[in-house]
Amino acid sequence: MRDIAIISFAQTPAVRRIPEVNEVEMLMPAIHGALSQVDMTIDDIGFTCSGSTDYLAGVGFSFVSTLDGVGAWPPIQESHVEMDGAWALYEAWVKLQLGELDTALVYSYAKSSPGDLPMVLTRQLDPITVAPLWPDSVSLAALQARSLLDSGNYTEAQFAEVAARSRRSALDNPNAQLAWDRSAAELLGEDYHIAPLRKSDCAPITDGAACVILAAGDVARSKVKRPAWIRGIDHRVEPIHLGLRDLTVSESTRIAGEKAGVADGPIDVAELHAPFSHQELILRDALGLSSDVNINPSGGALSANPMMTAGLIRIGEVANRISAGDVNRGVAHATSGPCLQQNLVAVLEGEA
Amino acid sequence: MPEISLPESLQGVEAVRSVRIPARLDYEFTAGNASSRFLRGIQQKKIIGQRVPGGRVYVPPRGADPERGQATTEEVEVAQVGTVTSFCMVNVAFYGSSMELPYTSALILLDGADLSIMHLIQEIPANEVRIGMRVEAVWRDDEDIEPTLESIKWFRPTGEPDDTNVRIPGEDHGTGLGSWVGGVAPTEALVRNPRTGKGGH
Amino acid sequence: MGKERVAVVGIGQTKHQATRGDVSMAGLVREAAQRALDDAHMTWTDIDAVVIGKAPDFFEGVMMPELFLADALGATGKPMFRVHTAGSVGGSTAIVASQLIQAGLHERVLTVAFEKQSESEAMWALSLPIPFTPPLHAGAGGYFAPHIRSYIRRSKAPDHIGMLVALKDRQNGIKNPYAHLHEHEISFDSIKESMMLWDPIRYAETCPSSDGACALVLGSEKVADDAMAEGRQPAWIQGTAMRSEPTLSAERDTVLPLGGALCAADVYKQAGITNPRKDVDAVEMYVPFSWFEPMWLENLGFAEPGEGWKMTEQGATALDGDFPVNMSGGVLCTNPIGASGMLRFGEIAMQVRGTAGEHQVDGVRRGVGHAYGGGSQFFAMWVVGKDKP
Incomplete structure (x- = not known):
């Protein structure tokens, strides 16, 4: 495959609610931040791709108005996916593989604050058999957590350790929404939110946007000292119906990780898109990550979870660490759908 | 594919062809900075646009320069008179509209603005509306003014000569x-x- | 590195109608997908990846419906991708799918586009009042009618052109067994007498609202060569292109959008087309209101500016003309919005393969599929041909 790297990443600070600005106003700082970091404008970009969904803000064709934040004049080569921005990045990576264009701009955004997010997400479920029951996203995750406990593989204390470590790591992330230092034991003393999950096991609700710039080969090298090369990227899906899956494992993540080549070398860092603490444990197993891998140094989705964007942010966070020279090889993961239904895995590396 | 047949107990039962599942979601929508200022202007019966670098004026403003993709901040008031750049006569009762048929929906280029707004033309027979016709805003009564473009009830002819050279962008x-x-x-x-x-x- | 060759080796579509109450959403997409697989002599297990597209989720009231459709589409354990680029989505979805093969990632990709507008209220979904935003006074027709009036003024086209397009497309649609509208009684006078909905657009010059799906199986060079060896002509993809521009810009021309022309120029260059009118044998273009035929003829370089309507008037675009347009009946006969673009792409591939049945045109070696969306601002096109590029 052609060598494609992430050369720039920008995100807006994650907050519970951005009441004053609309989506395009929220998005522009991320796009122009990513461009200006590498001294580029939209004229230097070959392909643009974005990810968003209409249901979060309740506005049809929301991506049409956010195109105003790009500067699509003269007209540009552009596409949009109704998926997390990590998949928009995948489309852009495929486009650059064709060898005709050297650069791509990828962005995604979501304002989850206008609606009641766990209720909005019920609209993803089977419209005839499940959605009419309005089972909220936290309750579905709790079913999965219960299965995991029942399997005997993990305990609530291990959930709490993930929750505590994520928020402690987030203290070093200026863009994080939830950052604090409390012990796992203290978290275990909390009441259940939706048993067996506690509030601390759940991601916050976040408004935010992010942008990544991709470049091929020498263009990437000319722009930054240490590009974060995409060595492998793959995504897989499973049925939405929880009864058709073993919820204690993530088969789609396992296949995607295998195809992306996670096991082809040592992993220094992993950013896993786990909106619930127990899901990080499932994902580690699916990717075969050893205990010495630094997981979610950004704080992960448990510290900031802008919908449609948290997956793209995982890729950007790993890329930043590689470009800074802190690590050499990392894995980034994005998820979509209830209980880890659809998963994307990317392996990033610095220059050998 | 294996042969599939209904169990005996279900044979002869009328099949369910569809189910009606009402769904309601409530959203608290954010207008955004630019729209908020525009709507506050409307409350004072002013039409506020934004000038983008290079001089174009957009009404209503959306906070972004669509050509550059950059945030815009410079506000300018535009005129309440303008020119019809195109229009259509509507003969179909449209969901959510209580207009008397037929009515005219027009693209109106306000003096001082660079992009037309879509609004209604009234106080003239629908079949007499023309491209190039000069029109002016007609506001609701003062006590009914709200922060919505619908506070302008419609536009009506000013009686000025037509601008026969009007062009669309x-x-x-x-x-x-x-x-x-x-x-x-x-x-x-x-x-x-x-x-x-x-x-x- | 570089681009692998790719061809359409399977095409399927549903019977389109106002309400497909006999099938669920899953049943609808499977009906099209199964036909495409049968046409390609493949089964679900042969497929490496699935790319699905549709217009706004509010049309069916399901958020990201590809998630619940994943198993119905045979995607379990495979990559599944969802595209949404407004009305052009059917075209852009097929393009994204083709790129997975061009990039060398997959050999066989199933791509599906659908809309089941009867599941919700399409008019509601299109006119969901966006708070603080000026209302559209009359839906999509009310939005596009002023653009059409501008075209008529600019080109000095006579009034009857739109009616001629409607008559031609509705007559073509009678020959297409999958078309939603089969108006056997259609005549110039019946169109003329039909209600003027959004003057200058008459009822009979307007697309219907349909339930329907379209599916294509795309194959690598090897897959397509194998099909050819078995006597099944593939439609080779000779070029694909997409362009976007902002909705509301004082720089752009809503009648003849620059993005549309750049998209056409790009795709012709890839296909080696230097004289579009001469080098292209047939076109399926996205014409939801009749007047868009002459507008797109000019925008896509088939006619000089202001002259597109003359091609229509002279009968060049008729089924037996020298430049047939919308042989299938087009969007004027069938409009499941999210699928409409892929239907254009698939119908032109059928013409190239010689499998279009009653609406087949003789001797189509190379054809163009075209889709647009938004406020005439998103464009997707492909060129397919009998010949390997």
């Missing part, structure tokens, strides 16, 4: 930006790139 470039003259495709260089200043006439 892009039309100034020959017979349109995206037309092929002599079988030659138009290129990006046909239009001015707002970032580099290159291209265009």
Whole structure:
């Protein structure tokens, strides 16, 4: 495959609610931040791709108005996916593989604050058999957590350790929404939110946007000292119906990780898109990550979870660490759908 | 595929063809900075646009310069009179509309603005509306003014002579930006790139 | 590195109608997908990846419906991708799918586009009042009618052109067994007498609202060569292109959008087309209101500016004309919005393969599929041909 790297990443600070600005106003700082970091404008970009969904803000064709934040004049080569921005990045990576264009701009955004997010997400479920029951996203995750406990593989204390470590790591992330230092034991003393999950096991609700710039080969090298090369990227899906899956494992993540080549070398860092603490444990197993891998140094989705964007942010966070020279090889993961239904895995590396 | 048949207990039972599942979601919508200022202007019976670098004025403003993709901040008041650039006569009762048929929905280029707004034309028989006709805003009574463009009830003719030279954006470039003259495709260089200043006439 | 060759080796579509109450959403997409697989002599297990597209989720009231459709589409354990680029989505979805093969990632990709507008209220979904935003006074027709009036003024086209397009497309649609509208009684006078909905657009010059799906199986060079060896002509993809521009810009021309022309120029260059009118044998273009035929003829370089309507008037675009347009009946006969673009792409591939049945045109070696969306601002096109590029 052609060598494609992430050369720039920008995100807006994650907050519970951005009441004053609309989506395009929220998005522009991320796009122009990513461009200006590498001294580029939209004229230097070959392909643009974005990810968003209409249901979060309740506005049809929301991506049409956010195109105003790009500067699509003269007209540009552009596409949009109704998926997390990590998949928009995948489309852009495929486009650059064709060898005709050297650069791509990828962005995604979501304002989850206008609606009641766990209720909005019920609209993803089977419209005839499940959605009419309005089972909220936290309750579905709790079913999965219960299965995991029942399997005997993990305990609530291990959930709490993930929750505590994520928020402690987030203290070093200026863009994080939830950052604090409390012990796992203290978290275990909390009441259940939706048993067996506690509030601390759940991601916050976040408004935010992010942008990544991709470049091929020498263009990437000319722009930054240490590009974060995409060595492998793959995504897989499973049925939405929880009864058709073993919820204690993530088969789609396992296949995607295998195809992306996670096991082809040592992993220094992993950013896993786990909106619930127990899901990080499932994902580690699916990717075969050893205990010495630094997981979610950004704080992960448990510290900031802008919908449609948290997956793209995982890729950007790993890329930043590689470009800074802190690590050499990392894995980034994005998820979509209830209980880890659809998963994307990317392996990033610095220059050998 | 294996042969599938209904269990005996279900045979003869009328099949369910569809179910009606009402769903309701409530949203608290954010207007955004630019729209908020525009709507506050409307409350004072003023029409506030935004000027983008390079001089174009957009009404209503959306906070972004659509050509550059940059945030815009400079506010300017535009006139409440303008020119009809195109229109259509509507004969179909449209969901959510209580207008008397037929009515005219027009693109109106307000003096001082560079892009038309869509609004209604009234106080003239629908079949007498023309491209180039000069029109002015008609506001609701003061006590009914709200922060919505619908506080302008409609536009009506000013009685001024028509502006027969009115053009829609892009039309100034020959017979349109995206037309092929002599079988030659138009290129990006046909239009001015707002970032580099290159291209265009 | 570089681009692998790719061809359409399977095409399927549903019977389109106002309400497909006999099938669920899953049943609808499977009906099209199964037909495409049968046409390609493949089964679900042969497929490496699935790319699905549709217009706004509010049309069916399901958020990201590809998630619940994943198993119905045979995607379990495979990559599944969802595209949404407004009305052009059917075209852009097929393009994204083709790129997975061009990039060398997959050999066989199933791509599906659908809309089941009867599941919700399409008019409601299109006119969901966006708070603080000026209302559209009359839906999509009310939005596009002023653009059409501008075209008529600019080109000095006579009034009857739109009616001629409607008559031609509705007559073509009678020959297409999958078309939603089969108006056997259609005549110039019946169109003329039909209600003027959004003057200058008459009822009979307007697309219907349909339930329907379209599916294509795309194959690598090897897959397509194998099909050819078995006597099944593939439709080779000779070029694909997409362009976007902002909705509301004082720089752009809403009648002849620059993005549309750049998209056409790009795709012709890839296919080696230097004289579009001469080098292209047939076109399926996205014409939801009749007047868009002459507008797109000019925008896509088939006619000089202001002259597109003359091609229509002279009968060049008729089924037996020298430049047939919308042989299938087009969007004027069938409009499941999210699928409409892929239907254009698939119908032109059928013409190239010689499998279009009653609406087949003789001797189509190379054809163009075209889709647009938004406020005439998103464009997707492909060129397919009998010949390997």
